[in-house]
Amino acid sequence: MSKIFDYYAILGVDPKAEATAIRIAFEALQNSFPPAERDRARNADYQRLVNAYEVLSDPVRRATYDSLLVETTMVDLDIALTLSRDNIEVSDTEQRLYLLVDIRPPKQSSGQQLPLNLCLVIDRSTSMQGRRLDAVRAAVELVIEKLTPSDVLSIVSFSDRAEVVASAQPLSHKPGILRGLHAIEASGGTEIYQGLAAGVKELRQSPLAEYSNHLILLTDGHTYGDDKQCLELAARTAVEGIGITAFGIGSDWNDQFLDQLVAPSGGPSGFIEQPKSVVQKLQERITGMGTVYAQNMRLQRSFPDFLSLEYGYKIVPFAQPLVLDDSVIRLGNVEGRSRLAFLLEMNIQPQTVERRLSIPINLVADIPARQMQQQTFNQNVRVNVLKNAQMQEPPEPIVEAVRMLNMYRMNERVWEEVEAGDLEAAARRMRHLTTRLLEAGEPQLARQANFEAERILQAGTMSLDGRKKLKFGTRALVTRTTYFDDDDND
Amino acid sequence: MIRCIECGSNQYVGALFCTECGAFLVAQISKGQTTILPFSEFTVHAPPPPLTKEELETAVTPRQVTFVIPSSRRRLQLELHDEIRVGRAGTELIPELDLSPDDGAEKGVSRLHASIKSVKKGIVLIDLDSTNGTMLNTYRLPPNRPYPLKNGDEIRFGDLLTHIFID
Numbered sequence: 001m002s003k004i005f006d007y008y009a010i011l012g013v014d015p016k017a018e019a020t021a022i023r024i025a026f027e028a029l030q031n032s033f034p035p036a037e038r039d040r041a042r043n044a045d046y047q048r049l050v051n052a053y054e055v056l057s058d059p060v061r062r063a064t065y066d067s068l069l070v071e072t073t074m075v076d077l078d079i080a081l082t083l084s085r086d087n088i089e090v091s092d093t094e095q096r097l098y099l100l101v102d103i104r105p106p107k108q109s110s111g112q113q114l115p116l117n118l119c120l121v122i123d124r125s126t127s128m129q130g131r132r133l134d135a136v137r138a139a140v141e142l143v144i145e146k147l148t149p150s151d152v153l154s155i156v157s158f159s160d161r162a163e164v165v166a167s168a169q170p171l172s173h174k175p176g177i178l179r180g181l182h183a184i185e186a187s188g189g190t191e192i193y194q195g196l197a198a199g200v201k202e203l204r205q206s207p208l209a210e211y212s213n214h215l216i217l218l219t220d221g222h223t224y225g226d227d228k229q230c231l232e233l234a235a236r237t238a239v240e241g242i243g244i245t246a247f248g249i250g251s252d253w254n255d256q257f258l259d260q261l262v263a264p265s266g267g268p269s270g271f272i273e274q275p276k277s278v279v280q281k282l283q284e285r286i287t288g289m290g291t292v293y294a295q296n297m298r299l300q301r302s303f304p305d306f307l308s309l310e311y312g313y314k315i316v317p318f319a320q321p322l323v324l325d326d327s328v329i330r331l332g333n334v335e336g337r338s339r340l341a342f343l344l345e346m347n348i349q350p351q352t353v354e355r356r357l358s359i360p361i362n363l364v365a366d367i368p369a370r371q372m373q374q375q376t377f378n379q380n381v382r383v384n385v386l387k388n389a390q391m392q393e394p395p396e397p398i399v400e401a402v403r404m405l406n407m408y409r410m411n412e413r414v415w416e417e418v419e420a421g422d423l424e425a426a427a428r429r430m431r432h433l434t435t436r437l438l439e440a441g442e443p444q445l446a447r448q449a450n451f452e453a454e455r456i457l458q459a460g461t462m463s464l465d466g467r468k469k470l471k472f473g474t475r476a477l478v479t480r481t482t483y484f485d486d487d488d489n490d
Numbered sequence: 491m492i493r494c495i496e497c498g499s500n501q502y503v504g505a506l507f508c509t510e511c512g513a514f515l516v517a518q519i520s521k522g523q524t525t526i527l528p529f530s531e532f533t534v535h536a537p538p539p540p541l542t543k544e545e546l547e548t549a550v551t552p553r554q555v556t557f558v559i560p561s562s563r564r565r566l567q568l569e570l571h572d573e574i575r576v577g578r579a580g581t582e583l584i585p586e587l588d589l590s591p592d593d594g595a596e597k598g599v600s601r602l603h604a605s606i607k608s609v610k611k612g613i614v615l616i617d618l619d620s621t622n623g624t625m626l627n628t629y630r631l632p633p634n635r636p637y638p639l640k641n642g643d644e645i646r647f648g649d650l651l652t653h654i655f656i657d
Contacts, residue, residue: 084504084506085504088503088504089503091503093491093502093503094502095502095503095504096502096503096504096505096506097504098506347502348504393516394506394516398506399506399514399516402506402507403506403507403514406506406507406508406509406512407512409509410509410512413509428562428563429510429511431563432497432510432511432512433512435512436511436512
């Protein structure tokens with residue numbers, strides 16, 4: 001957006017100037033060109049002037065232009081704001097608006113290569129015995145291969161208590177790490193807090209400011225009675241700059257709890273259906289972790305009264321619903337050279353007169369490469385309230401993202417309806433979802449949805465396995481849409 | 491609010507996909523199918539004339555009639571001999587077209603709401619002085635008067651939308 005010509009400056013008029021003022025300004029400037037030089041093809045200055053006037057003299061194009069014109073306090077991050085429409089109707093009812101926020105690190109930036117300070121926290125409860133624990137061991141070995149000697153790795157295993165398998169040390173001590181890893185034996189219950197607390201302690205052995213700090217939890221069960229402690233710890237460590245990722249293996253774990261656990265640091269939670277995919281999931285997660293441009297990105301939840309934020313969803317680098325209960329919305333890091341993109345769903349309160357609304361998007365992040373803490377990035381995006389707003393085609397990336405998110409949310413609603421005992425509504429919605437998944441070219445998920453619809457009517461609930469498959473399957477759809485899938489570095 | 495044409499649920503103006511059934515709402519608008527008019531009050535034109543007496547003589551040959559109820563995704567085929575009564579099944583009466591499985595009660599369908607008859611001129615719809623009325627396409631029907639039905643007509647019994655297909 002920073003590359004947009006400032007048409008108002010070219011014409012020398014105020015952004016609020018009336019149409020007549022714009023015409024007068026244009027005619028005066030046009031007359032300053034000798035007639036021979038009024039050739040758009042040959043004279044770039046004249047061309048720019050005519051372009052500016054063509055846009056600003058057309059109310060529709062001017063409105064579009066205005067909404068693109070964003071105020072940037074700092075051009076360090078490339079922040080693009082796209083609305084589902086630039087003009088809304090004068091109306092006595094609430095209207096819905098979607099905003100896509102796409103943040104990229106500056107192109108010339110090397111992307112500060114911070115060494116990783118990584119702690120793997122591994123559930124070793126009885127249920128992890130056999131293939132699950134074997135798969136985790138194999139995955140960890142591969143992770144170690146991916147790390148560089150300056151990275152610090154620690155491994156903690158836990159059941160109802162925690163053991164440090166490998167204390168935090170730079171990777172020059174590989175053999176010791178592997179030995180500890182193979183000695184892990186499965187037995188006991190699942191108390192996640194024990195593991196988290198020991199893991200955080202290991203991470204804190206290193207000066208956190210000099211590293212990119214991450215804790216990756218791998219679990220296959222429900223934690224017993226320490227949920228609250230876990231969430232408090234996650235909130236505290238997020239402020240310190242420790243990111244938490246949580247993976248659930250198999251089908252018997254609490255997805256809502258893991259979602260909450262990763263929310264404060266804006267990390268991902270994921271579903272590992274088969275032990276054999278542990279390796280892939282872990283590798284995906286670690287890629288790009290070390291190159292951090294902006295850390296602990298958050299969006300200030302300070303919106304004007306005319307707007308209410310209904311829903312938020314992170315799309316890139318991974319799909320994750322945003323937690324909106326706080327005064328800030330945690331977005332995690334801008335990793336490597338990839339971008340950070342999220343979608344906001346908003347309602348605009350009834351608008352009775354024509355006016356222009358300005359929506360502030362205030363982001364805060366730490367930039368380690370420049371040793372800057374709490375750097376703010378403030379922008380505004382504008383939307384016009386018009387009496388006869390013309391129908392606009394909504395931008396394709398927003399349409400595709402909302403299409404996929406809507407399926408994820410339909411699935412979540414089904415679960416709510418099942419829990420509330422409204423089985424008919426749940427089954428009906430699940431059938432709708434089946435249709436939509438088929439339309440979206442997702443036959444496997446559609447088959448699962450169809451199966452669950454029948455099951456809801458017959459057994460009164462969804463299968464544990466199906467619930468997770470659909471939840472995480474539909475959640476991931478959005479990152480596969482063309483606009484977000486190409487992880488281009490151009 | 492706008493109304494999703496696929497499932498009939500209310501959606502915000504500007505919403506891209508129906509939260510209930512997942513339909514793409516913008517496609518509906520660009521096809522000109524979604525109205526932002528109030529649901530029950532769009533009698534902008536005078537209703538078509540009711541049929542005359544001789545046109546109303548009962549027809550002899552039975553006909554096949556298909557009803558499609560989008561909100562509950564039901565599709566019913568009924569044989570129309572002389573009359574199909576429309577309403578909700580109760581202890582006294584079970585109408586041929588029973589709309590109770592389609593949330594008929596919540597959507598304002600009366601016990602005996604309307605009647606569809608096969609006559610010489612074709613098929614007619616008669617509102618039986620129902621509490622919440624009957625709409626034929628955009629017309630609110632006055633009670634107890636027969637109006638001709640065409641293949642593909644949209645009928646609302648109270649707030650319940652149905653489509654009728656005549657063989």
